[in-house]
Amino acid sequence: MTVSAVAQEMNFKLSKQSETPFYFSVKVPDGNYKVTVTLGSRKKKAITTVRAESRRLMVENCPTLKGQFKTYEFIVNKRSPRISDTKKVILKEREKSYLDWDDSLTLEFNGVNPCVKSIKIQPDTTALTVFLCGNSTVVDQSKEPWASWGQMIPRWFGPNVSISNHAESGLTAGSFLAGNRLDKILCMMKKGDYVMCEFGHNDQKEKGPGAGAWYNFSYNLKKFIDEVRAKGGNIIFVTPTQRRSFDAAKVRIQETHGDYPDAMRAVAHRENVPVIELHNMTRTFFETLGFENSKKALVHYPAGTFKGQDKALADNTHFNPYGAYEVAKMVIMGMKQLNLPMVNYLRNDWKDYDPSSPDDYNKFVWYPAPVSDTIKPDGN
Secondary structure (H helix, E strand, C coil), X not given: CEEECCCCCEEEEEEEECCCCEXXXXXXXXXXXXXXXXXXXXXXXXXXXXXXXXXXXXXXXXXXXCCCEEEEEEEEEECCCECCCCCECCCCHHHHHCHHHCCEEEEEEEXXXXXXXXXXXXXXXXXXXXXXXXXXXCCCCCCECCECHHXXXXXXXXXXXXXXXXXXXXXXXXXXXXXXXXXXXXXXXXXXXXXXECCCCCHXXXXXXXXXXXXXXXHHHHHHHHHHHHCCCEEEEECCCCCCCECCCXXXXXXXXXXXXXXXXXXXXXXXXXXXXXXXXXXXXXXXXXXXXXXXXXEEECCCCCCCCCCCEEEEEEECHHHHHHHHHHHHHHHHXXXXXXXXXXXXXXXXXXXXXXXXXXXXXXXXXXXXXXXXXXCC
């Protein structure tokens, strides 16, 4: 279902119920939108999950009995590539089909007999916006079974915080800047908003003059700091997630990022930038799960698990929904350790998390979106 509208309050009474996932889409200008959904049905019980744009988790597995209704509020950030009449974000070919970059705000309703009674969408100019910069470990992965922490973290925030994820697979700090992605953020950002940067995976593979952790990488990080602060924003660094690379004894994670985490820490120290130590937390997470069970957090699936998958998937960098969900919790714990203001708006069901005591992957429930892809995202 698609509806065209201008930026004003919109109310839709759907009384929609289905045995399969379905989508709702409305054309709106760039910006933040407060979405109010009432879930449930007079005719049947249901479990309904709500995701926005490219699989951003907003409402997780809401159970309703026959005749029962529950209402949720959250912020969806909608954007297009346009920056000005003469400037736009330089998209990769694969991004041109992303729901994140089109002219509509899209909601996905999934689960067991997903049911929605009504949807209200209204422009919001007051929510604290957290802009995300990064690569394939951060981006809103558009297709199953790939997932990243940036698309899971909205689940934990109510209608006072917006997550605007500008990350893309394969990017470095330098290519993020060159693609006008920071410019897009700056044109949307208001004073007091936050910009979070996680880079390192792809930066270490750059070649040519100036390549390396202590020159190009550090220089580019400084550009993020200066430009965000010049517009009145706050910047946070996030050290890169670990790769699942165990030592010969299959006990400890080996360091594969070279000097890049230390370079990020050094720039942060010089420039007084707070740091979330995701590098360390994901190491603890993988080592706690162990050599075999850590595969449960990544895209490791036997052939035939997904449509058109004729070969096994064994990716030790990119997370599946369970792994991305766990990493998102680590990021929130990092926010709490830094006492950032957005943690004042965590949902009531938030519980503090310890990567040395992760959630049981056997109990994690994820209803796959209708679209899947066996092609590995850019970057490693």
